[in-house]
Amino acid sequence: MVSLQIWSIIDQNSIGLIFFQILKNVDYIIIGQGLAGSILAYTLIKAGKTVHIFNQEKINTSSRVAAGLYNPITGRNMVKTWKADEIFTGLEHFYRQLELWAEKSFLYPIKIYRPFFDVSEQNDWQIRASDPIYTLYIESITYKSAKENIRDPIGGISLKPSGFVDINSLLDACRAKFNSSNSYTEGIFEKDSLEIRKNSVIYRGISASKIVFCTGISPISFFDWLPFKPVKGVILKIKNNLNLNFILNRGIFLIPQSDGTIKVGATYDWNDLSEAPTIEAEAFLKNKFNELVDGDFEIIERYVGLRPATPDRRPFIGMHPEFQTLCTFNGFGSKGVSLTPYCAEHFYKHLEHNENLNPAVSINRYYSLF
8 A cells, every 4th residue: 555645844935845755555574585584475465464575685695595405304313303293284285375376386395215324223213113203204114225326224214294495496486476566675775764663664665564674694783682693504516327216315415406416415514604615515515425325426516505593493583672663584594494484374473463472483582682
């Protein structure tokens, strides 16, 4: 909706000078159109809310270089990821609905195969196979080598639901939708252009009830007190004679691409936060690859991204402690594809229906730092 606001200024000769400013009124302004900003915007739109997105496009954002993997069983100890039962029940359905809205395909459901690390782990999964807590996520278990050219002497486990999202395609398709409804503006966020009122904000001619910052590792100064722990990740795109029809995941991941290449990743570096790949990172991925697969490979491309990780591996969601019209929806780290849809719906219910935020994701847990 557009409203016309008029200010009158009377000069010394009582001549009225009328200034007009056109304001576009929306429910939410969103700063950042990475995975978090795109999914939050879509969640609000499908709930009947209006949004306007401001975004500064960068090539090496974590969303643009991420592999987009989703996986219910994670870590060296192979345990269910946080909130797995709630998150994964409707995850693929969410992305299918988003594909329909965005008029683009970007979801690729594909099984994950994890070779057993040792006999102890193999025994653990023999027991878990009959445990209803885990049966939902087990596709099959093998107890001897089952995959050609894969180093899995004592077998492994195939997991579900799993796969990957082509995040670049998702972001491009969502941007096209936002542009088609005049809900997208390209450009760097300028703090001095933001007017904060008691029950609303105004930014660059747009008025909203709230502004939500989804800015990755570059938190706006309003939220720079949150303890981000950015981590650098390197991913390689390779050519190899493997004919993978599954994702191989053990210490690193190997994700087959539609063009016959494979994405191999990823590294985790909390010290070197430069935007360049390193010899050490490449050597690490090569060594891990050789532990999992017979044969060598040719590197086609290298990707580097800085993930907006947090100390407790939970996102930062909530309203500013002083300005309730300012919000953040950020810090999803390497689990963005699986966590963001669940958290976007959770945040929407908090914003529109006053449902309490889960303390595990609420920025209340860090108010003492403010």
